[in-house]
Structures are given as C-alpha cells and as structure tokens.
Amino acid sequence: MSVVEVENVTKTFATDHSKMLVLNNVSFSVENDEFVCLVGPSGCGKSTLLRIIAGLEKADSGRVLFREQPIEKPTPKITMVFQLFGLLPWKTALENIEVPLEVLGVPRPNRIHIAEEYLRMVGLEGFETTYPHDLSGGMKQRVGIARALALKPDVLLMDEPFSSLDELTAKTLRELVLNIWRNPVLPTNTFIMVSHNVEEAVFMADRVIVMSRRPGKIIGEVRIGLPRPRSSYLRDKEYFRYVDDVVALLEKGEAATKDQSPISLTVDQGGEVFKS
Amino acid sequence: MGKLGIAKATNWLHFGRLHWPKSFSIVSQRLRKYTHVERTTAIFLVFLSIVFVLYIVLGHFPTIATVSEGLSAPPSEDLVKLPILVVFTMGRLFLAYGISIVVAIGMGVLAAEHKRFAAVFFPLYDIGQGVPILALFPVISLWLTGLLGNQGLALEVTCIIMLVLDMIWYMFLNIVSAVKNIPTEINEVGQLLGFRGLKRITHIVIPSILPAIVTGSILSWGTGWNTIIFAEYLPSTGSADPVSIPGIGSLLDKAGYEYGNTVVLVLMLGVISVLVLLMEAFIWRRLLRKFEKYHVEV
Ligand SMILES: Nc1ncnc2c1ncn2[C@@H]1O[C@H](COP(=O)(O)OP(=O)(O)OP(=O)(O)O)[C@@H](O)[C@H]1O
Numbered sequence A: 001m002s003v004v005e006v007e008n009v010t011k012t013f014a015t016d017h018s019k020m021l022v023l024n025n026v027s028f029s030v031e032n033d034e035f036v037c038l039v040g041p042s043g044c045g046k047s048t049l050l051r052i053i054a055g056l057e058k059a060d061s062g063r064v065l066f067r068e069q070p071i072e073k074p075t076p077k078i079t080m081v082f083q084l085f086g087l088l089p090w091k092t093a094l095e096n097i098e099v100p101l102e103v104l105g106v107p108r109p110n111r112i113h114i115a116e117e118y119l120r121m122v123g124l125e126g127f128e129t130t131y132p133h134d135l136s137g138g139m140k141q142r143v144g145i146a147r148a149l150a151l152k153p154d155v156l157l158m159d160e161p162f163s164s165l166d167e168l169t170a171k172t173l174r175e176l177v178l179n180i181w182r183n184p185v186l187p188t189n190t191f192i193m194v195s196h197n198v199e200e201a202v203f204m205a206d207r208v209i210v211m212s213r214r215p216g217k218i219i220g221e222v223r224i225g226l227p228r229p230r231s232s233y234l235r236d237k238e239y240f241r242y243v244d245d246v247v248a249l250l251e252k253g254e255a256a257t258k259d260q261s262p263i264s265l266t267v268d269q270g271g272e273v274f275k276s
Numbered sequence B: 001m002g003k004l005g006i007a008k009a010t011n012w013l014h015f016g017r018l019h020w021p022k023s024f025s026i027v028s029q030r031l032r033k034y035t036h037v038e039r040t041t042a043i044f045l046v047f048l049s050i051v052f053v054l055y056i057v058l059g060h061f062p063t064i065a066t067v068s069e070g071l072s073a074p075p076s077e078d079l080v081k082l083p084i085l086v087v088f089t090m091g092r093l094f095l096a097y098g099i100s101i102v103v104a105i106g107m108g109v110l111a112a113e114h115k116r117f118a119a120v121f122f123p124l125y126d127i128g129q130g131v132p133i134l135a136l137f138p139v140i141s142l143w144l145t146g147l148l149g150n151q152g153l154a155l156e157v158t159c160i161i162m163l164v165l166d167m168i169w170y171m172f173l174n175i176v177s178a179v180k181n182i183p184t185e186i187n188e189v190g191q192l193l194g195f196r197g198l199k200r201i202t203h204i205v206i207p208s209i210l211p212a213i214v215t216g217s218i219l220s221w222g223t224g225w226n227t228i229i230f231a232e233y234l235p236s237t238g239s240a241d242p243v244s245i246p247g248i249g250s251l252l253d254k255a256g257y258e259y260g261n262t263v264v265l266v267l268m269l270g271v272i273s274v275l276v277l278l279m280e281a282f283i284w285r286r287l288l289r290k291f292e293k294y295h296v297e298v
C-alpha cells in the first residue's frame, strides 16, 4: 500500500507582476518502508513539493494523499528535517525535542523521558542543556532528526539535510539516518529526501526520482538495486552505473527544457550537479 | 590582590566586557590605547569640562564653600531621604514599565498579525506619539482627584498613567516590526510542529522578539525618566503651592524651580545618571548579550 501519493500536483507562485509555474503536474507514490530521493536542478521546486507533502503549502491543483487521506495541514504523522536545521535558538537541545511533544499533549515526565531517549539515540547524550548556538552543524542536525523522530511519524521528509555540513559529518549522518530507517523498533520507516547530490541519493535510496528544471516535472526514476549496507559498494562499478543512470536522466530533462533556458547543466566526474 | 582583584571585580560586574552605548565604548577603546600621559591628559580634560559646566550653571567656579552651602540650603534636608526617594521613583517607573510591556506585547502582536487590529492601534499610536503627554497631566490629575477624593493618591495614579502612555509606544513599534520580521523558517517550524494559539505565542513569537523588546525597553526607559521628572512635580493649577509626590524627580524640580539650589540639582542629575548606567550595565546589556544567541541562522 502506498503511504504517500502525490497526484497531479501543480503549483504556481505569484511574483510581483507575473505568475511562475513551479511544479507542473507531478505524480508519484511512495511505498511503506521505502527510502525515496528526489533530485533535480536548483530551483526546480523540490522544496516546494516537500512542503506540499508536509501540509505547509497548498497545491493549486492535484492533491497529496497520506494513507488515502488528503493532506490539508501539517500532521505529526509526517515530519520534516530542514537544511538549516530549523531549531528554536531559545530552547536547549532537550527542549527542542520536548516542546513539540508538549504541543501534542504528552505529560511532562513522559516527554522529558522521550526527549532524553531520542537525544541519546542520535549520540548527543550530555548535550541536553546546550543551546543550538553552542552546537556544531552536525550536532544541530542530529537534534533536528531527533526532534522529528520523537513525534513518532510514519513519514520523515528531509530537505537537503546534509548539504550545509562538511563531507565527513555528512557521511556520518547519512549512516545514522540509514540506521534509523532500518531500525525495526522505530515506527518511522518511510523516508523522502531531497538531495542535490546524485551520489548521496544513489547511496541512500531505494528509488531516485529525477525532476526537470523549473517548471519541475518528473522525468523518470531509477530503482537502486544495490544490496545494503552499501558502504562497501561505494567504489563498485555497479554503484557508478546507477549514478550514471540518474545523471543521464538529469541531462535528458535538461535537453527537454534547453530551448526554454540558455543555462546549461554540467556534471562533474563525481556525478554532482552544478549550475554553470 | 590589587590589580588582579580589580580585574576580577570588573569581570564579575561585567564591566570588563561591557558594551557601553557606542560613544562610551569608543571612548574606552581610545583610552585603552593611550599611554599613561595621554590618559592623564584625557581624564584631566574631562574633569575640566565638568568644572566648566558647573561654572556656567553656578555663575562662578565651584568651591568647597559653594558646595557645602548648597548642601545646607533647602531642599537639601530631603537628601537624607534619598534612598527612599530612589525607591519611590524607581518603583513608579518599574510599575509603569510592567504595565507598558504587557500591553505593548498584546497590542504589538495583534497589530502585526491582524489587519483589523492594526487599523485601530496605528491611529492610536499616532495620537499617543503626537500628543504631548505632559499637557494631559492637569486634566487627568484633576479628574482623578475628584474621582478618588485624595490628591496624593490621584497624583500617584496620574503619574503612572502618564508614564504608561509615554513608555508604551517605543515598545509597541519595536514589537510590531519584530513580529513582522520573524524569519519564515521559524514560523514554518512552528506551523509544522503544531504550535497554535497561546503555545505559539509563548514558544515562538515572544522568544523571537525578545531582542526587540529589550531595545524598545531601553528607549522607553529613556523617555520614562524624562517624563517622571516632570510628572512627580506638578505646578498645580488650583492652589498656589506646587503639588508633588516624593521622588528624585520632584526633588530635582524643587531644587531647580523652587529654591534655585544648583548643587542639589546637579547632585540629583548625578544620581539619575548613575541609576541609568546601572540599569544599562546590570539589566539591558546582560539581556542583549543573552538574546544574541537567539539569532536565527538563515
Ligand atoms: N513562497 C514563495 N513565493 C514565491 N516564489 C517561491 C516561493 N517559494 C519558492 N519560490 C520559487 O519557486 C521556485 C522553486 O523553489 P524551491 O525552493 O521549491 O526549489 P528547489 O528545487 O528546492 O531549489 P533548491 O535546490 O535551490 O533548494 C524557485 O524559483 C523559488 O524562487
């Protein structure tokens, strides 16, 4: 059964004098237990799509279903991890996790216990009373992940969660996220992640969905058949073949929109996509 | 001890890392770079200008004789009550500030988030800022005297009302713009995590605007001092004697208008300056430093 179904979503933003079509008839669905990555050029509407799934933004037409129910507003069943962490600077690490539980009406002793547990899970034991200001980027994102998971959502949305971190930290956090995804004790098992980084997407996802330049629409998807855990496959031919497949789709999307936009997309050897 | 003790003490008092208002910090930075001779010269020049100001005010150079003369002439007999006068004045200011901040937060948040409230509060703000508050003093005090039947009490209440009407606007304006400038990221996180109603106000809105509340408060206290000096001392319309309520403001006025006692006047100005600087050092700067961490990285 599909957990999330995106059906013919179209979204336009009104700028000063004109309307800008950002998402053009986007449809896809995500199964239970699936890890899906969305990749696409900058500004193609990935974040907008994620915000529509989260219920933060309304689609102009089309709809998003969560377990067959339309999503109208944010629900604790679908939470989000932000690129810039989205922590409340005036709350300690523990409070950042605890306060959303307060909103849900969890009694105080329970929520403190839950918050401590999740903080421990992301490896931040001992940082309970530290404010975000005094945490490193990687630690902040750990708190962001713990906060999202403590709500026990079914679906976790992540908007470029590692792109503001250095590569070493990002690598550690990717493993952490994959461990969480595989952890059978946690109820959160459907992950949708936006990424700029094709290699990252191939490393993490069951399925990589490729979007075109704005107005974003879905060009195609690549099912990643690599066995898990995948760290041992990072130098494998097969791994790079998947990377190439995704890049090929991105280039196809670029070719399709080329006549509209003179900006070209280049792909470096690593497979990361840059705007030139 | 010695040097080390002083360093520790200044550190403890947070004078060491104290950010004075810009002009002050520039002066202190300069002073730190000066050599011993230069520093002495600078201090001497400051001393000289103080003497010069006193000379202008007094009409002649202040001597020990003039100072002690001033300290023995009326209203210097009130000086023994100085601590209690400080308590009275500060009490009024704090009470008015407390009322102002609560009302300003309520009005400011409503005005920033709802057009309908803005349509009512902004005209009020224009009137409140535009009308000279002190002109209302006799009207309100006469009305309250009739209502309360006790002139002292009526004056106290009038004084508080004046102060509130005066102090509220800086905070209101700062709060409105701060609420409007809450980063979308923070608002979105709040929305996503389900903060609504009072929970949103206490966990998201108020913490976001705390730095603005502090800057608004500093401005409010500035104008509050101005107002209280006059509000404590009302050249009354009815009787021949001016009526006043006990406080440093009224003592200052008495020294100035009633007795022409410049020594007491300058002394009271000194007391007020010290109070203002203490509040700056112990309250505002500390809060600002604390709230610096609340800045959202975007
Ligand atoms: N609230 C908004 N109002 C107007 N325009 C918007 C709004 N949000 C996004 N846009 C525009 O919509 C387009 C898509 O934005 P979006 O953030 O979804 O892209 P993205 O694919 O996430 O880009 P990036 O890879 O840079 O994060 C951009 O051109 C952006 O300027």
Ligand SMILES: [Mg+2]
Binding pocket: A046, A047, A048, A159
């Ligand atoms: Mg984005």
